Amino acid sequence: MEPESAAIQTENLTKRFGSFTAVEGVNFEVRRGEVFGLLGPNGAGKTTLVRMLTTLLPPTSGNAIVAGENVSRHPRRVRQKIGVIPQALTSDLDLTGWENIDIYGAFYGVPRAERHKRARRLLDMVKLTERSGDLVATYSGGMRRRLEIARGLIHSPQVLFLDEPTIGLDPQSRHAVWDLLMELRSESEITVSLTTHYMDEAEQLCDRIAIVDHGKIIALDTPVGLKRMVNGADRVEIEVDREAPRIAEALRAESYAQEVIEESGGRLTIATDDGAHIIPRLIEHVEALGAHVTSLGVHRLSLEDVFIRFTGRTLRDEAAKKVSFLVGAGMPQQR
Ligand SMILES: Nc1ncnc2c1ncn2[C@@H]1O[C@H](COP(=O)(O)OP(=O)(O)O)[C@@H](O)[C@H]1O
Numbered sequence: 620m621e622p623e624s625a626a627i628q629t630e631n632l633t634k635r636f637g638s639f640t641a642v643e644g645v646n647f648e649v650r651r652g653e654v655f656g657l658l659g660p661n662g663a664g665k666t667t668l669v670r671m672l673t674t675l676l677p678p679t680s681g682n683a684i685v686a687g688e689n690v691s692r693h694p695r696r697v698r699q700k701i702g703v704i705p706q707a708l709t710s711d712l713d714l715t716g717w718e719n720i721d722i723y724g725a726f727y728g729v730p731r732a733e734r735h736k737r738a739r740r741l742l743d744m745v746k747l748t749e750r751s752g753d754l755v756a757t758y759s760g761g762m763r764r765r766l767e768i769a770r771g772l773i774h775s776p777q778v779l780f781l782d783e784p785t786i787g788l789d790p791q792s793r794h795a796v797w798d799l800l801m802e803l804r805s806e807s808e809i810t811v812s813l814t815t816h817y818m819d820e821a822e823q824l825c826d827r828i829a830i831v832d833h834g835k836i837i838a839l840d841t842p843v844g845l846k847r848m849v850n851g852a853d854r855v856e857i858e859v860d861r862e863a864p865r866i867a868e869a870l871r872a873e874s875y876a877q878e879v880i881e882e883s884g885g886r887l888t889i890a891t892d893d894g895a896h897i898i899p900r901l902i903e904h905v906e907a908l909g910a911h912v913t914s915l916g917v918h919r920l921s922l923e924d925v926f927i928r929f930t931g932r933t934l935r936d937e938a939a940k941k942v943s944f945l946v947g948a949g950m951p952q953q954r
């Protein structure tokens with residue numbers, strides 16, 4: 620990859636808080652135009668990493684280049700070229716939607732006429748045109764989040780950072796934010812860095828995903844590539860009409876079956892690399908054994924399963940959630 624084509628590039632990026640290492644020797648590159656996900660449980664170090672990339676926190680060691688500028692050497696230049704949407708909702712409740720965007724644009728030095736033109740287009744994109752004259756205090760969480768995404772784009776940044784953009788939103792608002800990000804992805808040259816602890820979100824939105832745990836990147840690939848790293852990524856579930864134990868035993872000898880698990884009621888689960896392709900052969904084998912397949916389903920592993928394979932733990936860690944939320948909201952934090 621050409622270095623100049625990278626929107627984000629890190630080199631051994633590290634952050635320590637006292638003796639605790641929150642981000643440890645992180646290396647990755649994000650291409651221009653890419654939607655890049657940082658996926659990990661609460662407390663993994665995602666926000667700390669993003670705060671360094673967005674110049675809000677100085678690295679303890681290592682480097683990061685964002686939009687062609689070094690975050691430690693030229694933080695102001697970086698800030699001009701990026702949009703930041705922090706985890707906590709930050710739009711001003713006492714201003715209207717329009718005012719929130721307009722003031723932000725003015726702060727970035729976008730000339731008035733251009734600012735107003737962009738504000739109208741962005742409010743339209745986030746479907747808030749009708750409500751743009753109302754105080755943000757009257758908005759729902761989802762509306763505020765959409766407004767903040769529009770606001771983050773008013774100065775036409777090259778890289779947009781979103782930290783847990785759908786945390787705390789109801790399912791409908793979450794999907795509205797997803798639609799918006801997918802639109803952004805298809806329509807513009809902008810690079811998006813998105814942190815999330817929701818695997819469905821990462822999977823839906825991201826071109827590539829770095830799985831972060833304990834301050835380190837433990838895997839980095841496309842969603843499909845990550846799932847391929849796990850053997851037997853598909854689960855084919857069948858039900859047979861007789862002699863399930865004998866059939867399970869026979870199927871275990873087949874090369875496509877990485878594992879055959881016998882459940883109650885004649886149900887068998889077969890772990891395999893390519894579920895859709897083995898189905899015809901599987902049915903043939905069962906029939907050759909003198910039985911019939913009475914029902915069949917294929918279940919593909921999720922990123923959650925990938926995470927469990929790499930770490931032995933689940934992605935959701937409810938106990939850590941509150942702490943992470945306070946950190947994200949910029950509250951003072953003790954360890
Ligand atoms: N300012 C700080 N002082 C001390 N510890 C911190 C500070 N900010 C974050 N941490 C710790 O660093 C770890 C990573 O936090 P964070 O980056 O917020 O994770 P995530 O965003 O993945 O949930 C957590 O254990 C958190 O408590």
Ligand SMILES: [Mg+2]
Nearest residue numbers: 665666943947
């Ligand atoms: Mg966070």
